[in-house]
Amino acid sequence: MSGSVPAIRPEHLASIYRHAQATFPKECCGFILGASGDAPAQLVECENWQDKYHAVDPETFPRTAERAYMFGAKDTRRLADSFDGETPATIIYHSHPRVGAYFSEEDTRAALSAGWAVDYLVVDCQEDHVAGAVLFRREGQAFVEVARFPGERG
Amino acid sequence: MATVRIPTPLRKYTEGKEEVDIAGANVGQLLDNLDAKHGGIGERIRDPKGAVRRFVNIFVGDEDIRFLDGLETPVKDGDEVSIIPAIAGGL
Numbered sequence A: 001m002s003g004s005v006p007a008i009r010p011e012h013l014a015s016i017y018r019h020a021q022a023t024f025p026k027e028c029c030g031f032i033l034g035a036s037g038d039a040p041a042q043l044v045e046c047e048n049w050q051d052k053y054h055a056v057d058p059e060t061f062p063r064t065a066e067r068a069y070m071f072g073a074k075d076t077r078r079l080a081d082s083f084d085g086e087t088p089a090t091i092i093y094h095s096h097p098r099v100g101a102y103f104s105e106e107d108t109r110a111a112l113s114a115g116w117a118v119d120y121l122v123v124d125c126q127e128d129h130v131a132g133a134v135l136f137r138r139e140g141q142a143f144v145e146v147a148r149f150p151g152e153r154g
Numbered sequence B: 001m002a003t004v005r006i007p008t009p010l011r012k013y014t015e016g017k018e019e020v021d022i023a024g025a026n027v028g029q030l031l032d033n034l035d036a037k038h039g040g041i042g043e044r045i046r047d048p049k050g051a052v053r054r055f056v057n058i059f060v061g062d063e064d065i066r067f068l069d070g071l072e073t074p075v076k077d078g079d080e081v082s083i084i085p086a087i088a089g090g091l
Helices: A010-023 A050-056 A073-082 A105-114 B008-013 B027-037 B041-045
Strands: A029-033 A042-046 A068-070 A089-097 A119-125 A130-139 A142-150 B002-005 B019-022 B056-060 B080-085 B088-090
Touching: A010 A029, A010 A042, A010 A089, A010 A119, A010 A130, A029 A073, A042 A073, A050 A068, A073 A089, A073 B056, A073 B080, A105 A119, A105 A142, A105 B088, B002 B027, B008 B041, B008 B080, B019 B027, B027 B041, B027 B056, B041 B056
Parallel strands: A089 A119, B002 B080
Antiparallel strands: A029 A042, A029 A089, A068 B088, A119 A130, A130 A142, B002 B019, B056 B080
16 A cells, blocks of 8 residues: 555544444444545445354454454455455454554454555544544555544544 | 456466456365466465465355355355455454
């Protein structure tokens, strides 16, 4: 991913924060399809399938949805297909319940393995509010902060 | 033959092709044949023991093979198989 930092529409950020609170204490996840021509950016809220993967294969997927996220088939395919269309995904988001908005080692492993050309938004979701969000971008083998967004009390 | 859909991060192994037609009675055989035809892609999909890597999803139609019979999942002529890097993360 290179170039300017993608803007996040205020209504999309508000929806992402609501999504994070609605799924707390589990992680939420989703993505934003980029704007093209007259078509505005589109927010896609996804279901976190981590618990289903954990249930079927706890050795490979030891974390539950309180500590991890994973897209299901439909959303994975939709995101993958977006890169062959006119509005490719620009941002993948997920929440971190209670622990702050940082790009974890597991986030890094997954993102490096995948190689999607997107930025990653991590939402700091606390028990009674969203404290903010941070946008990360790949630089070499690491992900660095490129933008910070205030929380509901920010 | 099944149609194997290749996402953008893996197309460097398929000369940029979005889809390739590959034979195989089940997913494991299909992956063997895919790697034989497009060298290097197999290492991205399976670990040295032959298991599907944790951050790779393989779908037959709309179902992840982890919820079916894994690499033994049967593949029929005309099936669509998608090999897609997982969209995942965790603490």
